[in-house]
Amino acid sequence: MDKFAEIIVDVPAMQTNQPFTYLIPEEFRQVVSVGMRVEVPFGNGNRHIQGFITNIVTEAPRVTDSLKAITNILDLKPVLNEELLLLADEMAQKTYSFKITCLQTMLPSVMRSSYKKWIVKTAEIEPDIDEQLFKGLAEIEWDEALESIPLSKLLSLRAEEKIDLRYEVLTKNKIKTKKVIKKKMTTMELREVAKSIRANAKQQQKLCAFLMEFAEDSEISLLELMQEHDLSRAAITSAEKAGWLSIEEREVYRDPYAFQSFKQDTPLDLNDEQDKALAEVIKAQDENAATTFLLEGVTGSGKTEVYLQAISHVLNKGKTAIMLVPEISLTPQTVTRFKKRFGADVAVLHSGLSEGERYDEWRKIERNEARVVVGARSAVFAPLENIGLLIVDEEHESSYKQDETPRYHARDVAIWRSQYHHCPVILGSATPSLESRARAQKNVYQLLPLTKRAVADAVLPKVEIVDMRKAIAQTKNSFSTELIQKLTERLALGEQAVLMLNRRGFSSFIMCRDCGFVLPCPNCDISLTLHMDTKTMKCHYCGHEERIPYQCPSCHSDKIRYYGTGTQKVETELQELLPDARIIRMDVDTTRKKGSHQALLRRFENHEADILLGTQMIAKGLDFPNVTLVGVLNADTALNLPDFRSSERTFQLLTQVSGRSGRGDKPGEVVIQTFNPDHYAIQLVQDQDYETFYRKEMSLRHLSGYPPYYFTVQVVASHEDEYLAAKKIYQIAEKLKTSLSEQAVVLGPTPKSIARVNKRYFYQIVIKYRQEPNLEQALNDLMVASQAEIQKGMRIVIDVEPQNFI
Ligand SMILES: Nc1ncnc2c1ncn2[C@@H]1O[C@H](COP(=O)(O)OP(=O)(O)OP(=O)(O)O)[C@@H](O)[C@H]1O
């Protein structure tokens, strides 16, 4: 009986968004299964590409004569299970992206394919060109060919059918191995051998003696044998030749935490509120209920302890768990807490690991060797079976939404998986997103409140708001007298402080004092940012980099000066104000090197510094009991951004960072410096009063018709020609207005706030709706139509529930 495979091929296009049927050749019939990657011929010629098997059928498709066969198998077992294949379908549909892109997103980056192109000779070529191109070889790599011959010549050879292209699929998933030694002779046999070893062959004698003692069937690594027993490689090689032992390859994991030991800890006694929250989650677990819980707990209320104990419960039932944390708060501290509780059961996935390390953690999960996965956004796709609990910590974080295709939100994916596995999901935050809090209001989610700090006697810190409009008149630097005074007090007491410089919507630049010239990026509508560490000017949008000018490029004056408050500048000021303070600066520049983030935090934890000065990256997840003062230097840089979420983001950030103060038994204080002391987002941080903020913000959103009262979809068109981008977005807006119903509103078109990025112009519209029956059809049509535009250099992006509106 024939067997056929339905395959999603690696061509992200509308025409290939459904599976193609391929014949499974005889030799593969026993081994292929759904979820494996294969190599298949595609289109005309010798093009071979990668694909995912999504189904296997025995019935032949209607047209069989042109049916092609699978040429190679790239995996020995499926890399995606039934659940993840289903999820990919769902995601493609909900985010308006291609299935192949969704499938690939679920795998570690090393497993994503990359292709090599080869040029092959298919007919006789003039000898001189043959020599020049192929250099006597039968085929040559595309890039190499282009170095010796112009593209136009290649094209004409191709037109004459003298050459062709061959694609080679490369998978980058390299496995790390080590060599191990196994004994091949019995102890009796070795004893015989030992008699014939020459007296001066000391190494041989030593090795033989070792093997006699060594248990059969056991293994020792080659390296260990050489180092611990002082044996040479030559001695081992000759022993292998003589048949005493065999050397075999064994797969090893690259474990980034291999050199750390974690002392097992035990669950804490929960307080009443924690206890009640845990009981609700356990009840849902026991009833296999896919409840979404919103754990709304003030900073330091012990949310993590609730997560840990809820995970214990699922592990005891033989199930598994996924815990998501924002990349930036996936600090060594968080990892340590999980490793201490669950030991080797924990796999960690985040971008701080090398590609190889991440791939190894992934394989550990896939082989059921790790039952708890802790990781950032993409860890939501961890190939765990039998999931009993999912957790999304700091659920309000916008980094859970991927800002490239597929534009999925990890929170939605977690909820989808909880429904698939009939298990609960916990969304946790001190400052939930308005969307989630509103759902809890309507009982779509179940609200679990934690209103008090967990450590006995710990209370929320006292917050003081300093009006910088007045302070700025008295001081020439970034610090108010109040803040400096409190810092001085902490130094005297031997307590620690955290200072945050809010860099959102803000950067350092260079301006000419004579003519006002600001150095722009040649590719984007934005000024370049000064980076002192590399002594360059950089574009944060396209990566363009150039040297710092010492003369104004416009008027040639040498009065070109540095503006803006960078962390480096603040550090210098602070050191002048408090010469004895030991300061650690944490920003993109000091944390670029692998492991440096961790090293800086450890130094702070060990009290090798008094003040931790940093950007937003210090606001989350840190739990240092000796920190009793938090200072925010500039609270409002993001407050006036033209995005309806700017108050929400400001409130969340300030609450988070304030929450780092007074977490132990010593009371904490917070100083917030601001130019908008009366703004509600700042006022309400004073009492960490999320509930009042929620009600106030909801009524404003209601008035102006924003989420969560409305759903939103953003459509962006971009082109190198500004006129074409603008024209296209107007056409799209017109089309949508006619195809959508009356209740949907189309806002715009407008240029994006940075209208030109990387030489392309961006124009957008936003669709606002409550219920829109025609939306899916209209957006699918738009997706099909936009395919034809790609060749003309037009890119159209559909973003469902965008996190940025500017
Ligand atoms: N039941 C408890 N008894 C005593 N201490 C506890 C208890 N629960 C948690 N803690 C301690 O309280 C501190 C804060 O807890 P945790 O970090 O879990 O809070 P959180 O709500 O996750 O904080 P945040 O959201 O501010 O990062 C930790 O040091 C933790 O060990």
Ligand SMILES: [Zn+2]
């Ligand atoms: Zn740029």
Ligand SMILES: [Zn+2]
């Ligand atoms: Zn100038």
